[in-house]
Amino acid sequence: MNDRSNPLAEPMSAKLMLPGLSREEQLGFINMMASSPERAKLMAPQIGPYYEKRPGGLYETMLKKIAPYTVRGVIWYQGESDSDRAKFYSTVFGGMIRCWRDLWKDELPFLFVQLAPFGEWMAADGRHYPEVRHQQELVSKHVPNTWMVSSSDAGMEWDIHPKHKKPIGTRLALLARGHIYGESLLCDPPEFKEVKRVKEGIRVGFHNGEGLYVKGDQVNALVIKDAKGEAIIPEKVSVAEDGLLIEGEIPSGTVVSFARTPFYEVNLYNKSDNPAKPFELIL
Numbered sequence: 615m616n617d618r619s620n621p622l623a624e625p626m627s628a629k630l631m632l633p634g635l636s637r638e639e640q641l642g643f644i645n646m647m648a649s650s651p652e653r654a655k656l657m658a659p660q661i662g663p664y665y666e667k668r669p670g671g672l673y674e675t676m677l678k679k680i681a682p683y684t685v686r687g688v689i690w691y692q693g694e695s696d697s698d699r700a701k702f703y704s705t706v707f708g709g710m711i712r713c714w715r716d717l718w719k720d721e722l723p724f725l726f727v728q729l730a731p732f733g734e735w736m737a738a739d740g741r742h743y744p745e746v747r748h749q750q751e752l753v754s755k756h757v758p759n760t761w762m763v764s765s766s767d768a769g770m771e772w773d774i775h776p777k778h779k780k781p782i783g784t785r786l787a788l789l790a791r792g793h794i795y796g797e798s799l800l801c802d803p804p805e806f807k808e809v810k811r812v813k814e815g816i817r818v819g820f821h822n823g824e825g826l827y828v829k830g831d832q833v834n835a836l837v838i839k840d841a842k843g844e845a846i847i848p849e850k851v852s853v854a855e856d857g858l859l860i861e862g863e864i865p866s867g868t869v870v871s872f873a874r875t876p877f878y879e880v881n882l883y884n885k886s887d888n889p890a891k892p893f894e895l896i897l
Contacts, residue, residue: 630775631775632777633777634770634772634773634775634777635772635773636772637734637772640735640736640772643736673713677714677717678717681717681718682717682718682719682720685718685722686723686790686794687722687723687724687725687790687794688714688722688723688724688725689725689726689786690724690725690726690727691726691727691782692726693707693729693746693750694729694732694738694774696746697740697741697742697743697745697746698742700742700743700745700746700749701745701749702749703745703746703749703750703753704749704750704752704753704756707749707750707753708753708756708757711724711753711757711760721758721759722759723759723760723761723793723794724757724759724760724761725760725761725762725763725786725789725790725793725794726750726753726754726760726761726762726763727762727763727765727782727786728747728750728751728762728763728764728765728766728891728892729743729746729747729750729765730765730766730768730769730770730776731743731765731766731768731769731770731771731873731876731877731878731879731880732769732770732771732773732774732776732876732877733771733772733876733877734771734772735772735773735774735775736774738774739876740774740876740877741876743876744874744875744876744892747892748892750762751891751892761789761793761802762803762891763782763785763786763788763789763803763888764785764803764880764888764889764890764891765781765782765889766803766835766873766878766879766880766889766890766891766892767781767879767880767881767883767889768781768782769877769878769879771877781887784887785801785803785888788801788886788888789801789802799886800822800824800825800884800885800886800888801886801888802821802822802888803822803884803888803889803890803891804820804821804822804823804826804882804883804884804888804889804890804891805820805821805822805890805891805893806818806819806820806821806872806891806893806895807819807820807821807823809870809895809897811864811897812859814859814861815848815849815859815860815861815862815863815864816859816860816864816870816897817854817855817857817858817859817860818857818858818860818870818895819856819857820856820857820858820884820890822884822888823856823857823884824856824884824885825856825884825885825886826853826856826857826858826882826883826884826885827853827882827883827884827885828853828881828882828883829881829883830881832851833851833858833881833882834878834879834880834881834882835872835873835875835878835879835880835881836851836870836871836872837870837871837872837874837875838860838864838868838869838870838871839868839869839871840865840867840868840869841865841866841867841868841869846862846864846868847862848860848861848862848864849861849862850862858882864897865897866897867896867897868896868897869894869895869896869897870894870895870896870897871893871894872890872892872893872894873890873891873892873893874892874893874894
């Protein structure tokens with residue numbers, strides 16, 4: 615499993631790629647490695663001067679070789695391995711973008727993917743993913759010429775590498791068409807804009823919420839708690855005027871969270887079939 619030149623040659627490696635291992639198979643593999651240190655050592659990557667993950671290795675040996683080859687922009691999907699240092703992600707990613715732009719001597723557009731929903735895989739877990747996603751949001755807001763797509767409906771609870779890639783590619787293409795090639799279309803995901811009290815309860819408004827709709831009978835990934843952390847069950851949640859109408863008694867200090875857990879399944883979309891991004895608000 616350590617031959618990176620032919621990742622599909624070994625049956626286990628091929629299954630890891632598609633369709634992936636069940637949680638039971640993962641636990642069995644972990645137990646097998648724990649009971650056989652020699653086998654684990656043989657399967658471990660060979661760290662040395664040609665190790666692909668050595669600091670700066672890919673940058674020095676691959677990226678610098680093609681700069682300043684003409685490119686229209688960069689597509690980026692990464693962040694899983696940074697979850698243990700989640701609070702630094704916006705600083706590090708923003709610095710990397712500046713580094714690449716300096717190398718190309720061009721303000722390259724960056725289109726990137728917010729980390730997908732994820733629970734556990736092998737010995738890894740998604741406990742820090744909500745913070746990574748927040749940091750990615752900060753990059754999209756504060757680093758010029760960067761835009762982010764949501765993968766909130768394309769994750770897998772028991773696999774760190776989601777297999778549903780087509781929706782992500784479609785959304786990245788929409789971003790490029792809208793922001794880089796100048797087409798007039800809705801290309802960004804719904805994003806929290808404001809919350810207002812109304813007679814029925816509260817209304818959550820969105821940027822890019824045109825044609826907002828729910829796939830299914832109820833809005834997934836929505837959690838409402840009072841100031842003491844007790845769950846509040848709304849009387850009704852529905853789409854109204856390209857926003858969410860949450861009906862019922864919602865006291866001051868209530869926290870409304872949407873897709874702020876490691877794993878979730880968002881089913882709230884705009885008319886371009888872009889799923890809403892995570893958000894959290896305090897009334």
